[in-house]
Amino acid sequence: MTKTVGHSKANRNARNKVARNTPADNKTARKKPKFLRRGPDRRRQIIAAASELFARNGFEGTSIRDIAAASGVLSGSLYYHFPSKEDLLFTVHQESLTAMRNEVETAIAGISEPWKRLDEAIAAHCRILLGGRVTRAILTPPRYYNLRGVRKLVRQRDDYEQIFANLIDDLPLKPDCDRQAFRLSMLGAMNWTVFWFSAGGRLSVDEVGRQIALMVRGAAKDAPSKK
Amino acid sequence: MTKTVGHSKANRNARNKVARNTPADNKTARKKPKFLRRGPDRRRQIIAAASELFARNGFEGTSIRDIAAASGVLSGSLYYHFPSKEDLLFTVHQESLTAMRNEVETAIAGISEPWKRLDEAIAAHCRILLGGRVTRAILTPPRYYNLRGVRKLVRQRDDYEQIFANLIDDLPLKPDCDRQAFRLSMLGAMNWTVFWFSAGGRLSVDEVGRQIALMVRGAAKDAPSKK
Amino acid sequence: MTKTVGHSKANRNARNKVARNTPADNKTARKKPKFLRRGPDRRRQIIAAASELFARNGFEGTSIRDIAAASGVLSGSLYYHFPSKEDLLFTVHQESLTAMRNEVETAIAGISEPWKRLDEAIAAHCRILLGGRVTRAILTPPRYYNLRGVRKLVRQRDDYEQIFANLIDDLPLKPDCDRQAFRLSMLGAMNWTVFWFSAGGRLSVDEVGRQIALMVRGAAKDAPSKK
Amino acid sequence: MTKTVGHSKANRNARNKVARNTPADNKTARKKPKFLRRGPDRRRQIIAAASELFARNGFEGTSIRDIAAASGVLSGSLYYHFPSKEDLLFTVHQESLTAMRNEVETAIAGISEPWKRLDEAIAAHCRILLGGRVTRAILTPPRYYNLRGVRKLVRQRDDYEQIFANLIDDLPLKPDCDRQAFRLSMLGAMNWTVFWFSAGGRLSVDEVGRQIALMVRGAAKDAPSKK
DNA sequence: TATGAATGAGTCTTCATTCAT
């Protein structure tokens, strides 16, 4: 009944080093820039490849070799950069959430009208989500990984979603509207788009965001339409 | 070092009937209850177990052995009932969709007011979804299976969702509201609940449905509140 | 390095019963002819089906279920008639060899000229071999089965081939011709036909036999020797 | 009860070089000689082991684990060198055919008398066949593999056998001798030797070849025909 | 840093065999 995941001896000990490997500190950790290293950053390449593959095929559906191939490396080499597949997932997550946070915070900066702020946040969230640069795993944190890892993951995600919680707190909503349910439903509507949106289809990314914002307005006390 | 997969503990409660047959007590309980679980019940048991596991862990995240163990059989025995894991998934899908269709159609039968019909449909969808009897896989058809199989799957799901399309067609919506986007967003809000709803939490299943219905009302031309 | 074949508990004990199950004594062993039993003889049906399948796909390439299906039974039922797959093979063998022996002995009966006798024996051997009623396994006794079984098999085959040894003994051959090598090469030429002969092709079964007889004549005393 | 597969004992002598790496002594000999068997030799070792095992036990009768064990590797490692068992078979085939072609072409080079050329070709074919370095599978292409693969196999084999067709074309044969049947029967006589020849027996490899050549001469124009 | 090669546990699946009915 207990499923084991891999045989990752290095998981615990090695994770510490990398887990907080934000873009910030791999700038400092870079040593001996040999002439052999192509591209500006192998590590970035790997993250990008992993991000896309995880998003497309899921965590279990993506093999380390897939990621390696997409990064132009052999699978063994990945382990120089990341101690385990799970760690790579965590990093991808973190990067994704950071990117989303940036996008959303930038989008709402300087706007004060509450509904307008929400509109922009929704638009930003959809924009980055459907841009294909973030991982589907963000959205569906697999509950079955070892707990330590997932807790961190979930905490990060919750931190990000707190932005929306704050936005919603500022909204005048009908009294029987539960703000938590509202937030989660709204995020659901947005996140779900990854399963049906297709680039180049009838609806543009922007239009998708606009429609969700439109739908969500309804909970307002007086259901005001956008002006 | 082997990592354990978290939820393994949580499995117990959901499987009391079957749990007796785990490898652990094989040694003592063997041989006697073999023929007791015969008949078409076995098939149902397997479908139920698979449904739950697929829902919790995804298709790739669920092993045939997991399903077998949860059904009180050995892995080889599954193949007496289903020709392949994929086939099992398809069956689970079909059953899930049939169950959902029944629940929803029953719920809206005899109701004529369009918004009320939608309310009931939402409630029914959430009810069955969060009852744990349907598979997350319905919701996120993995694109990478063999195409023939998936096409069938997607067609079935689309057939089901057509119910909602029809419901929405009858709704008086604001002119700038795209009915397709509306439907997909609404389904997203509902389907996403499987990722955050927890039974016994603050919100009941019914309340969740009510809140989604509430949110969604906003897109109405005049945003009428429930009476 | 040691491969186990199945988990056939019943092999030894049960084999005794069946191993000498010639057509002769299953006529006596037949009891209670219920109205349910279709066809003259289930047992024969199974042997026929097995014979053809072994011949076409080899021993490992044929599953008990294949044989069962081809006999109109379920796999479990085969075990009423034969204690194991290997035993079935042995029976098939025996039947094949008996059939071949009959065919060959009939063909040469009443002929006295040694070369003519050989011609007829070759023709008969090819006839029955290419008639599809005997198993390829006769020809290539897999050396890796449990020794007891194979030894019996090989003995049977050698008994049959003794007919040819006798035929050859009567032949006036060149002094440097080794009669054993002659026999084995000739049998090789004949047996190999199963790998290339195709019914309905340019050459008839009879013609194939004739050509082999023709080729083989070369070893005659008065054939031209190497210079 | 588990049956052992006979020849397992006979494996030892043929595998002395590698046998050290069997599971048995893994415990003591581990970790040290890992990198010693690197390089393209591994590939050769695997091909050699596979060739022998396929020849002895057939394709279905040989497990990937058998081959791995005989190569001093674990089964998973084979897949680093060959993408599939079938692919390994194809490679073994190709190597075998190449080896045979070389041997035969070398043997007949510089000889002009047609019968003498055939004698040498037969000798060469038998020599390499009975040297144990080629696979029985060459000879009996199992018809049930995926068609694409088998077709390639068969084509290769036919290419090789074309050498003999050419040789035979130069032969003055009796008018009623079918040259195709002659070739196939002759090849049958040769190929069949793998089923009866035993090294160290009464007949040497060379003698076997000589005897087949002798037998085959019968089809010569001036050999005595049937009366 | 990267790679080639290996590892070993795990995956899905097949199959000979058993046995209660």
Added chain:
DNA sequence: CATGAATGAAGACTCATTCAT
């Protein structure tokens, strides 16, 4: 006699991971 259902060992293959070079 036949069947439906199960068993469990083995099969081919995958994959995260390791490590000497």
